[in-house]
Amino acid sequence: MLKLAAVAFAAAVIYLWQIAADARLISPVFFPSPTRTFAALVAMEERGDLWRPMAATALRMFYGWVLASLVGVLLGAAIARSGPVRAYLEPLLEFLRPLPASAIIPPAILFLGLTSKMAVTVIAFGALWPVLLGAYHGFRSVEPQLAEMAAAMRMKSVAFIWKVALPSALPDIFAGVRVSLAIALILAVVTEMQAAQTGLGFNILMAQRSFRSPELYAGIIVLGVLGLFTNQALVMTERRLLRWRTLTR
Amino acid sequence: MKLARFRGLLIPVVLVALWEIGARVGTLPPDTMSQPSAIAVAGWNALLDGSLLLETAQTFQTALLGLAIGTVIGIALGILIGLSPVLEAVIGPTLDTIRPVPAVALIPLALLIYGFGVRMEVLVIVFACVWPVLIVTVSAVRGIEPRLIEVARMLEMPALSRMRRIVLPAAMARIAVGIRVGAGVALVVAVTVEIVLNPQGLGYGMIIAAQSLRPELMWAQLLWVGFAGWAFNRLLTTIDRRWLQRYQTGGAR
Numbered sequence: 001m002l003k004l005a006a007v008a009f010a011a012a013v014i015y016l017w018q019i020a021a022d023a024r025l026i027s028p029v030f031f032p033s034p035t036r037t038f039a040a041l042v043a044m045e046e047r048g049d050l051w052r053p054m055a056a057t058a059l060r061m062f063y064g065w066v067l068a069s070l071v072g073v074l075l076g077a078a079i080a081r082s083g084p085v086r087a088y089l090e091p092l093l094e095f096l097r098p099l100p101a102s103a104i105i106p107p108a109i110l111f112l113g114l115t116s117k118m119a120v121t122v123i124a125f126g127a128l129w130p131v132l133l134g135a136y137h138g139f140r141s142v143e144p145q146l147a148e149m150a151a152a153m154r155m156k157s158v159a160f161i162w163k164v165a166l167p168s169a170l171p172d173i174f175a176g177v178r179v180s181l182a183i184a185l186i187l188a189v190v191t192e193m194q195a196a197q198t199g200l201g202f203n204i205l206m207a208q209r210s211f212r213s214p215e216l217y218a219g220i221i222v223l224g225v226l227g228l229f230t231n232q233a234l235v236m237t238e239r240r241l242l243r244w245r246t247l248t249r
Numbered sequence: 250m251k252l253a254r255f256r257g258l259l260i261p262v263v264l265v266a267l268w269e270i271g272a273r274v275g276t277l278p279p280d281t282m283s284q285p286s287a288i289a290v291a292g293w294n295a296l297l298d299g300s301l302l303l304e305t306a307q308t309f310q311t312a313l314l315g316l317a318i319g320t321v322i323g324i325a326l327g328i329l330i331g332l333s334p335v336l337e338a339v340i341g342p343t344l345d346t347i348r349p350v351p352a353v354a355l356i357p358l359a360l361l362i363y364g365f366g367v368r369m370e371v372l373v374i375v376f377a378c379v380w381p382v383l384i385v386t387v388s389a390v391r392g393i394e395p396r397l398i399e400v401a402r403m404l405e406m407p408a409l410s411r412m413r414r415i416v417l418p419a420a421m422a423r424i425a426v427g428i429r430v431g432a433g434v435a436l437v438v439a440v441t442v443e444i445v446l447n448p449q450g451l452g453y454g455m456i457i458a459a460q461s462l463r464p465e466l467m468w469a470q471l472l473w474v475g476f477a478g479w480a481f482n483r484l485l486t487t488i489d490r491r492w493l494q495r496y497q498t499g500g501a502r
Contacts, residue, residue, distance in 0.1 A: 106456055
């Protein structure tokens with residue numbers, strides 16, 4: 001019943017949008033109706049302007065995110081498990097962390113030019129911090145009894161990290177990785193706009209410059225769908241990988 | 250403790266020293282990695298002629314305005330949703346569908362509506378800030394001791410004063426957490442919008458410095474942005490400790 005109401009509400013919002021646009025309450029220059037937006041979406045697909053830019057955006061986002069996740073987990077584990085590493089690196093990282101990720105775009109452009117490499121670097125930098133923090137917390141809060149057990153059994157430290165610390169840190173890592181994914185999408189869009197790389201972000205900027213508002217709306221919707229699906233995929237992976245946690249309880 | 254602090258400084262100091270030497274000897278390309286000493290001079294000059302402070306004021310003004318609007322919307326909507334499960338079931342799914350839209354995707358739209366300037370930036374910031382505040386408010390309102398609300402019902406408090414006297418104070422400490430997250434987001438989004446296209450503030454200053462081949466100024470600006478972000482965060486922590494902690498333990502008194 002409530003589900004029906006939820007669908008009805010969403011439908012009502014779209015319907016109101018259609019009525020408002022048809023009545024030209026707001027200038028159609030920046031408020032196209034849903035039907036025009038949908039037509040633009042279909043036209044984009046037919047021209048081949050939908051999947052290719054979407055793949056380009058998703059791929060860059062994915063590379064940067066994977067890079068950030070790897071570095072973040074390794075660095076987080078190192079900082080959490082080793083006192084000296086923490087002492088040497090923490091202040092530097094504390095300075096870098098609050099830096100808005102997009103602020104490194106200008107230097108990144110100076111170094112790498114307007115390239116995909118630049119985009120991936122910026123994405124990886126921005127997406128690093130949530131994973132790093134998550135991994136740090138996760139590896140710090142390993143049950144001390146487990147660590148004692150492992151020490152008593154003379155477990156090698158690599159085996160300890162792989163078999164004990166990593167599984168117990170995984171929920172925190174996943175929390176970080178999910179935030180990172182959202183940041184990666186944001187930065188993928190930003191770097192496209194800034195560096196004129198093919199992709200959805202660049203396309204909506206072009207649509208705006210030539211006042212094709214239906215295409216602009218269609219692009220924003222597609223970006224939202226991309227964000228929704230990548231997040232869903234991650235949630236599902238998380239549920240799979242962490243099934244043992246619910247089983248043991 | 251003292252020693253640990255020095256160890257933390259070791260890597261940055263060595264890096265900066267190597268950078269300076271490398272730039273002086275000429276192994277580092279001067280058009281990207283200008284000398285740390287030149288960066289310090291450029292930063293000092295930009296600070297003295299007021300350009301840096303003007304840009305900082307522009308960025309923070311916009312970020313705070315966006316944060317304020319986003320917070321009001323987030324709290325209002327969050328309280329409504331938090332108090333009424335039915336409302337959440339009805340409009341929740343729609344909000345969940347809109348939420349993953351990356352805020353920066355709205356930059357072209359905001360530009361189309363308002364043109365360059367403060368308003369377009371604020372629009373993007375509001376969209377980005379609403380979510381953390383909204384989500385935290387919903388869970389904060391859910392977490393209010395149900396007996397408090399029952400008491401309010403029994404006393405037949407009118408809805409508005411119930412909000413003001415029971416719901417808001419009880420949920421405030423946790424809402425403050427959401428606002429803090431939102432504040433960080435606001436600053437980041439503000440700088441981002443400026444870097445992408447809005448001709449004002451710190452982000453634009455950096456892009457202009459880079460494009461006019463003044464890397465030393467760009468690096469100085471980057472350091473300044475980092476410093477401003479850090480200082481802003483410190484300020485929020487202080488506010489949180491000074492004025493908001495008392496709600497934490499006492500609840501609604």
